[in-house]
Amino acid sequence: MKTKHQQKALFLDRDGTINIDKGYVFRIEDFEFQPGIFELVLEYVSQGYLIFIITNQSGIARGLYTENDYLQLTEWMKDEFRKKGIPIEKVYHCPHLPELTGECECRKPKPGLIVEAINEYAIDAKNSVMIGDKKRDIVAGEKAGIGKNLYIQNLLEKGAYRTGNN
Template sequence: MSRPALFLDRDGVLNVDHGYVSRPADFEPVDGIFDALRPAVEHGVALIVVTNQSGIGRGYFSQQQYDALENHIAGLFASNGCPLTATYHCPHLPDAGCSCRKPKPGMILRAASEYDIDLDRSAMVGDKTSDIDAARNAGITRTERIDSASASPDALARAVAWIIEAEQ
């Protein structure tokens, strides 16, 4: 049976955006992030990260460094009661013409297919127009754009509430 998902951008949503974050030591979770996401997990909502990571394509860090960081992030979220269902990333440069780089919906559609996600019951939280456009291009109508400068979990809490209320 399909389930809803909360699609999340990474930098500026889950963590304070310090530029091209590539090392576990540089990953700083947004204050209150785990408390904001935990109710989604408790209600069976998938937490799926979709993130553009052109730092790989630009040579700022390697795929191996990215993978090590993502393993750290997955462990951190799991140990705080918020296991991530999946993380998808686009390593390409903005002009690469790939189907995965947001605002294209490739990562979201792939996740929906691989995890039996009902996009009509899902939501997206991002800090850039490309995040919101990717969600809309995939058919997700519930979106929340946040200001990454303030890095507040309030938008996440609202998105979680939308999904939970719709399920009841």
Template sequence: MNKALFLDRDGVVNIEINYLYKIEDFKFVDGIFELCKKYQNQGYLIFIVTNQSGIARGYYTQEAFDILSSWMVEEFAKHGITIQKVYFCPHHPEISGACSCRKPNAGMLFDAQKEFNVDLENSILVGDKESDIEASLVAGIKNSYLFDEHHIYVKSKATKIVSKLEEI
């Protein structure tokens, strides 16, 4: 079985911008390439797991999301990092109804488990919202990190709250 490093996109991989879908607005978070390289060198597969309700809301299309995702994966590759897959939830509960993929549900994590033979228990998730951490708990991931560079969270169900990616 494979260990995985699961990363939320907005707020972990890139600086949070509401409903980001344009390449020119995308800025990587400091330390993301180093974090990924560290875990890739330890044999972890790397996945992005991201809620993208902007698709359901009509703010951007899935095609625009796919273009940005392809570009992002290529940027990682330029740094010698393989992103196995970008899992995303295009739904919004008030528009699309309930789904199993939108975090705090763990559908995207379970999909990766099935598709890539991932050992969820020994994997890691890094998120910037408590809903990310809740998804990791539902999936049985033992190690989760809440990336909180702005010191918003005092408490979390995460294994650890970190203010820099280097702390993971």
């Protein structure tokens, strides 16, 4: 879905950012959206940002759930966003755990998945935003050249849903 001009994007971590982190969430019944997350993301959609999710999913490498379990939950989550008027362009995930699967370039804090999205969708990194709950999310965004890297905790606590107030 490449375009001739670069677009700005919002990159979101999943566990701890989109949903409450309960540790290796892979079942719909365990998935609880962060209060305020839909309002926050809708504000970016209204400003013309493409929406991407960038998530480490080491539970796959650990054998806690399968790739298929992860994909089923991801499709459900994307549908929930769609119902709120939020199109998710793509979800990128890293199923690896270096101790078990060896080193990779996609596990945050490495920027591999963000760089892949930037290249695949002609994203203007400097005018894009990464939101996460952990330092590794912020570091991955910085390494990928993302212009604004924000902690979800600060945004939700302040109710700073408007992109101009970040």
